[in-house]
Amino acid sequence: MSVTAAEGFAAAGGHCGIKLDDAFDVAVVVADAPAVAAAVFTTSLTAAPVIELGRLHLNEPRLRGIVVASGCANAGTGRPGLEAVVRVAETAAELIGCQVEEVLVATTGSIGPTLPDHLVRRRLPDLISDLAADPVGAEAAARGILTTDNVTKEAVVQAKGYVIGGMSKGSGMVRPNMATMLAYLTTDAVVDPSTLQAALSAAVESTFNELNIDGCQSTNDMVVVLASGASGIEPDPEVFREELTTLCRELVMQMAADAEGGTRVVTINLSGAADDRVARTLGMAVADSALVRSSFYGGDPNWGRILAALGVAGIALSQDTVRVAYRGRSEEHTSELQSH
Numbered sequence: 606m607s608v609t610a611a612e613g614f615a616a617a618g619g620h621c622g623i624k625l626d627d628a629f630d631v632a633v634v635v636a637d638a639p640a641v642a643a644a645v646f647t648t649s650l651t652a653a654p655v656i657e658l659g660r661l662h663l664n665e666p667r668l669r670g671i672v673v674a675s676g677c678a679n680a681g682t683g684r685p686g687l688e689a690v691v692r693v694a695e696t697a698a699e700l701i702g703c704q705v706e707e708v709l710v711a712t713t714g715s716i717g718p719t720l721p722d723h724l725v726r727r728r729l730p731d732l733i734s735d736l737a738a739d740p741v742g743a744e745a746a747a748r749g750i751l752t753t754d755n756v757t758k759e760a761v762v763q764a765k766g767y768v769i770g771g772m773s774k775g776s777g778m779v780r781p782n783m784a785t786m787l788a789y790l791t792t793d794a795v796v797d798p799s800t801l802q803a804a805l806s807a808a809v810e811s812t813f814n815e816l817n818i819d820g821c822q823s824t825n826d827m828v829v830v831l832a833s834g835a836s837g838i839e840p841d842p843e844v845f846r847e848e849l850t851t852l853c854r855e856l857v858m859q860m861a862a863d864a865e866g867g868t869r870v871v872t873i874n875l876s877g878a879a880d881d882r883v884a885r886t887l888g889m890a891v892a893d894s895a896l897v898r899s900s901f902y903g904g905d906p907n908w909g910r911i912l913a914a915l916g917v918a919g920i921a922l923s924q925d926t927v928r929v930a931y932r933g934r935s936e937e938h939t940s941e942l943q944s945h
Contacts, residue, residue: 606740607747607759610770611793613637613833615736618749621728623676623714623721631725632749633732634671634789635701640831642668643802644709645809647826653680654687655712658694659827662706666798668831669703671789672710672725673750675774679712679720680824689722696726700733713774713787713825714752747772750787755863760855762848766838767794769848771830773856786823788813788856790830790849795839804846805830812853815885816861817892828853871901883920890918906931 608616618632644663646656662668672693679686690710698705712720736742747757751774762769775786796804809828830849840848861870873891878884891897894914900907908929915927 606761607743607770607772608634608789608791609738609740609743610761611768611791611833612835613640613793614791614831615738616742616746617732617735617737618742618745618747619728619732619735621674622724623674629745629748629751630674630676631728631732632673632675632746633697633729633736634746634791634831635733635736636669636791636831636833637835638833639667639669639703639707640791640833641796641798641801642666642709642829642831643798643805644827644829645805647823649824649826651681651824653678653712653825654682655679655690655710655825656827657687658690659709659711659829662694662709665706666802667707668709668829669707670697670701670709671829671831672697672708672729673746673787673789674710674712674714674720674725675750675752676714677712677718677720678714678716678825679718680716682717682719685719689720692722693720693725693729696729697733700729709829711750711787711825711827713750716824743770743772747774750774750789756859758856758859758863760852760859762852762855764794764840764844764848767792767836767840769794769852771852771856773860775860786826786860788828788853790828790852791833792830792849793833793836793838794845795834795837796832796845800842800845801830801832804842804849807846808850808853811850812857815888816857817889869901869904877926886920887915887918887922890914 616634618629620627621631623630693710694705694708697708747759754774758773769792771790773788873888875884875888891911891914896910897914900910911929
């Protein structure tokens, strides 16, 4: 149970025909009433039309529905691609009974082809009718947003008097900047727009933005959170941010475990940096290094490759103060391992 764990939300998913087999390729999440919304989008300059439409609709931070089509990224498609997602938004708004600006559309899949929006729009009436505020609806939606993923990614945080739930997808083309693939979060806490946006931005920065699967940023990445306020509980902003971060971190770990071609999940812990920006720059230099990655893959604790990656990160440091450890084993131990 994920996006329907919080009060005030229902979800559904199914097959509309974008994918050739019977695999789920469309999902919807709908709020009972206009929900406070916040989002973080990819910074790619070749972003898909859904990003352009999403930024426009989030100017007024309230949403009723989200429609996700998987199997076609609809990126690099220009005006025809934008017109296609607008038609999807218009159809969904009519069926939900809301303004078109209250609908967010997302697409994910192969870059290049234009979204066959008629397939999505034809399926939407049944999906809206099938909306369920239970684990079945949540699981169907989580399946509907997948592309190359092997499993769904769902998580729930039970807070004091309110709930935060979420689903995500992504197992490849992940080295995000400001978002990662697709993630949709819901809460029944009472949160104002500015607090919700601040909490989401902070949570994304320390979770999704620190995941690196293959060093490639996508064109369609977005993370969206909706707050229904149905619980009547208004949490402390800092507490809410921490709980939202906990949820995002759980989804990130599930994505890392399902990475395309992945055999290991590696966590890079870096201490002693002047600030978070420096730590991230150094950490990403290590994570992006093909030589470091190959040593991780081979189970070879080659600390020299890490030292080399740190040295070209553009951050001033003294190699005399650098200490590398694998699972608590210091550089002296790793040197011995290398020599055998």
